[in-house]
Amino acid sequence: MTTTDTPSDAGIGKELAAGKFTDQMLTEMRNLIGTELRTDACVNNEYATRLAILRFAEGIGDDNPLWTNEAYATAGPYGAIIAPPSFIFACLGSVQVGWRGLGGFHAETDISFHAPIRVGDKITARVWFDGFDDPVESSFGGRRIKDYLRQEYWNQDEQLVARFICSRMRFERGEMQKRRSTRAIEIPHPWTAQQLTQIEEDILAEIPRGAEPRYWEDVQVGDDLNVITKGPIGLTDEIAFVASGAAPIPRLSAHAVALRRYRKHPKWAFRDPHTHALEPVYSVHYNDYAAKLQGAQMAYDVGIQRTCWQIHSITNWMGNTGRLKAIHGQYRSHVYLSDVVRLGGAVTGKEIDADGDAVVRLETWAINQREQNCMPGTATVVLPRRSGS
Template identity: 85%
Template sequence: MTTTETPQDTGIGKELATGRFTDEMLAQMRELIGTELRTDACVNNEYATRLAVLRFAEGIGDDNPLWTDEAYAASGPFGEIIAPPSFIFACLGSVQVGWRGLGGFHAETDVTFHAPIKVGDKITARVWFDGFDGPTDSSFGGRRIKDYLRQEYWNQDGVLVARFICARMRFERGEMQKRRTSRTIELPHPWSDAELERIEEDILAETPRGAEPRYWDDVQVGDELDTLTKGPIGLTDEIAYVASGAAPIPRLSAHGVALRRYRKHPKWAFRDPSTHALEPVYSVHYNDYAARLQGAQIAYDVGIQRTCWQLHSLTHWIGDTGSVKAVHGQYRAHVYLSDVVRLGGKVVGKEIDADGDAVLHLETWAHNQREQNCMPGTATVALPRRAEGTV
């Protein structure tokens, strides 16, 4: 069997699958609405071990000692290390369902947080397909649909830790590829040495609020969050995120394990024409060739990776005694390798909510160097009060 025959014989080629929306596909997907999905191939961490939490925190660039330093955390509000709220994504990022041969982008995230994750907790994820909207026409990539997965994370005591609504755009790759040249920008971004030095100085100057409480009483509507900088995004940033246990859907694997999976599911993979190796569709996040097949310019970040940065920005600002109750984010434009993203936000409201918590409502953003808000969002955080019983 020759190399050129292999892709044809196995159903794996040098291109990503280029399926199209059909009435039959849409009917099949409607029949799946309400189905609970299998998660075995997508679970990365069941237990929040100290090293799993450390590896994840490092994978998103979050050095808050509340997640990583046992001595520091012992004197904190929980008396021990807890995981950053985004650790749920290191347990299970998401699951693929249906839409054979179509491309997909994570488009929007809604998460509510209900309990902290402590070291030793066992987290069980359950996922349901909640349906889809469309198809509708768009100038960005032709016809598309928006589908919804509901993901719930429960601990060993039967307590709901978090609920995550994952919305994805599905599109016909051929149409997305046709429009790729209309979105051409200069990549990698041509940073000067002086610009890079300023970026790194900003990053090194950032420190978490830490043990000093930020009181609800002291915050005013219009106050802005500290700026948190990520980048320039590099290949190792994406590798560190994957190695932390986050995102792969299904899990990334190698050699015979991967080959057997790809033979069973040929549309999960393509053959890289440069290395001749089989690569997963997920490699759009670190493989330029795959990213171009997806209709992008070069490799780009992971959607929920951006939400992890948003949560890092929030916990960085609220301090150890605050908590994140909810976040929302829309993924607008790719964050390409070489991009810099600056995250921030401002207070747009404050109240005592139905749970009796003193909360702030925030508008959040993530601006790249092209002055695009690549993740407009919102958040709700709870802070301690200086005097109980006062409003």
């Protein structure tokens, strides 16, 4: 083959697939509501081994010794290492359904947590397509819909570990690309050396509460969570997240394995005009060219990655004896490579809930350097009570 020859890509081009909403598509998708989806190609970790948990914790930048230090964890409330609640994503990050040729952004996350994941647990994920909202017009990217996938994670004792409702915004890529200039911002962000020094000091200042209990009685409405800092987000941060097992859908693969998949599913890939390599749609998270085809400015973070960061901030605050019961977050804007995100929150309420748990209600936020709250949300945390309370 000469350098001017074009390989036979069997439907794979230099653009991402550009589908349109049609009545036929909507009818086909309505007929799929209630379908349980296949997950075999998306499972990354079946067992919560010590190394799998360590790799995931490092991939989200969370060095809480409860997840990573065997001696420390053995002396803790669980008697062994447990995984951060977000480890469910390292078992199966997500699955997508249908919507041929349409683009998608993760829009919203709702998770309820029911049991901790311990070293040695076998986690099985099941996923159902729960439906979608009717198409509506938006200034962001033309017509769009919001769909809903329900993901459940069960352990070897048939105990529900977590239930995750994943909502995605679906849109016509051509319309999103047309509006890209209206969302233009200065990126990469022009950080000064002084600002970078301060950011790094802020990152290193984060300390998990650890073994010191945070008692329910001592928490007051209006209390602030300690802020944690992520960034400037770089390519290695995205690679570390992939290597942790938390993405993608389906699993990334290379060479003949990848090529066979792309030949079978041409819309999963595109040919990068700079490297001439075939790349998956998922590469929007580390490939600027792909991100621009999606209507973004450059490569950007993963939705569930941002939720992992928020869970990191909450588990740091609640300490080893606290328990995250639920979390909700909306993804309001991209977090681009070079961005910095500071995550925190405040206590908005406390009560003994219907399950008899002493809970605190949190309002959470994730603020970037442009003063945008790129992930407003809420969370519910169970805290221990003082003896005799």
